[in-house]
Amino acid sequence: MTGKKILVVDADVASRNFIARTLQKEPHEIIQAGSGKEGLIIAWRDHPDLIIIEPNLPDLKGEDLASRLRADPRTARTPLVALSSDPTTQRMKSCRDAGFNEFIRKSGEAVSTLIEVIDRLFGSVPTRRQGGLLIVFLGGKGGMGTSSLCANLAMNVALNQPELRVAVADIVLPIGSIAPIVGYEGERNLVTVADLDPGDSTSHFFRDHLTLMTEWRFYLLAGAPDPEVANHLQVGRIQEIIRELRHAYDFVLVDLGRSLSRFAMQVIHQADLVALVIGTDASSVALTKTVLEYLRSRGMSDSTLYPILNRAIGLEGLSKPDVEKELGIEIKTAIPYLGSHFAMANNQHTPFAVKFPKDTAAVIFRECARQMVDTAKHQRSG
Ligand SMILES: Nc1ncnc2c1ncn2[C@@H]1O[C@H](COP(=O)(O)OP(=O)(O)OP(=O)(O)O)[C@@H](O)[C@H]1O
Ligand SMILES: [Mg+2]
Structure with missing residues (x-):
């Protein structure tokens, strides 16, 4: 502007x-x-x-x-x-x-x-078209792998384009879970950053002061460590924080969990792409349907969505065509049930692709990350 x-x-x-x-x-x-x-x-x-x-x-x-x-x-x-x-x-x-x-x-x-x-x-270019690409991860139901996928796909985005800088921000309340997945134990998190004077939490600050999770290849803005701290979060600062992050990084991936609160919607509206994580059980699909209808009612086009079907709960559950039919959308990536492998990698704070490089899921993650970035870029230029 x-x-x-x-x-x-x-x-x-x-x-x-x-x-x-x-x-x-x-x-x-x-x-x-x-x-x-x-x-x-x-x-x-x-x-x-x-x-x-x-x-x-x-x-x-x-x-x-x-x-x-x-x-x-x-x-x-x-x-x-x-x-x-x-x-x-x-x-x-x-x-x-x-x-x-x-x-x-x-x-x-x-x-x-x-x-x-x-x-x-001022009819300026909408905020979503400024700065680094913003990809938000949203789940219709909890426990379907939203955080694990956010962390692992961010790692693969960085792996695909090592010359670019990737940041992950965890804004799930009341407790962020990216930090325990990637093994971050630092003091700095969303709540402490939101408490800073706006003049101090600029893009320069985020460029210089986020921790690089070496194995994961991204810089982390961890979420709230516990509900007590989360209750002090100045949610009004979140949008600004995301904006500054986008000025400092080429890609910003945000774990939103299953929130559609007002502040979450502001972030969703700025996103170049919304990765919608869907489980294969009937209740996950039903909840996702409600989320989809809500997003559509708020003016979101299906082309901004990147639906991921994640078989997190086991081998049973609905098939991909059934889910597509039920939701009226095309699933872009289907992730198979990985047994205890995913949990094992998470527990050891290791990216799946590092722990199990030969597993087909490692290839799926890499390809999914590539497609997401391509789709987000296409969305922005379109
Ligand atoms: N495809 C899969 N195969 C096997 N296990 C999976 C798969 N996807 C996710 N999981 C496991 O499911 C569990 C929940 O994952 P995760 O914490 O990422 O979900 P979430 O949707 O972010 O949950 P929450 O609602 O708590 O934020 C983890 O133990 C993870 O390892
Ligand atoms: Mg989570």
């Missing part, structure tokens, strides 16, 4: 400075006004491309300010965003009626929502 001039109108100087600091990471010019009247004067004088207004202003109601901006030809078409400390639906409605394009409640998630809104208003 080329730099835009953004005016922030808010009587609270700390709040103004925080917004300015956050937005300045993009190449934007930020100007500030501490009152409604000052906002009007600056808006008409400096012609900002966007105005962010806290509707609770001491001298002039945000709604009145918006109406006056709308009534003047200099600012009639300028996008207006309300960033409101008053979270009520009533306030949202009065702001919309007054001519605000967007209404965002001040909360931990406000910054990431604001960045998304700005991207959308």
Whole structure:
């Protein structure tokens, strides 16, 4: 995105400075006004491309300010965003009626929502097309191999293109499981990183401070180590963290587990590819069907999906054609039942391809990783 001039109108100087600091990471010019009247004067004088207004202003109601901006030809078409400390639906409605394009409640998630809104208003290339390729792993049902596949496929992505840098981020709550799979015991994790000042968790930070899991060939941002710590996670920071990771790495693979929470959906919407891990038992297929319908209802195209059928629970279960018929999608990769081999490799913190290089599954993983990257690239260019 080329730099835009953004005016922030808010009587609270700390709040103004925080917004300015956050937005300045993009190449934007930020100007500030501490009152409604000052906002009007600056808006008409400096012609900002966007105005962010806290509707609770001491001298002039945000709604009145918006109406006056709308009534003047200099600012009639300028996008207006309300960033409101008053979270009520009533306030949202009065702001919309007054001519605000967007209404965002001040909360931990406000910054990431604001960045998304700005991207959308300026019709910039969507975030998903910026930076490294983002592949998220999502499971309809727990225990179907989502985390093991995320780690092992990430390893194979790195194996296929050793000159490129791969990061894995585990955002499964309340306990991440990539760290125990790959044998990471460091202190740094998603929660500690989300606690850093946004100015300190930049792409440079992620480039220099994630641990390279040597055998696995990727850099790890481990998940929450336990529920107690997870409860402190500032989920509003996740989107920003993923964005910075993508600036630092060629590939970012994210274990989402089975979450479709609001923050998970924000990550899913940015993804170049969603690896959907499906088990072969009837309940896994039924749950996946619900997930699929939800994703479709939220505007996700099937072409963004990379369905993986993983026979995690044993030899019995539905066949690939049956699953395809039931879900109305094409399975891209089918992974056979690997007996205790997968669990053994996991328990020894060793990539499957290193532990069992001659197993056909090692070949399947490698080919699957190649296909996923190709599909993700194709999605992005298309
Ligand atoms: N194809 C397979 N053959 C045999 N075992 C498998 C296969 N896929 C996964 N497993 C085993 O299934 C178990 C669960 O795997 P994993 O933890 O990756 O699943 P998950 O979907 O991430 O679970 P959770 O819901 O706990 O996050 C592990 O012991 C793993 O080794
Ligand atoms: Mg898991």
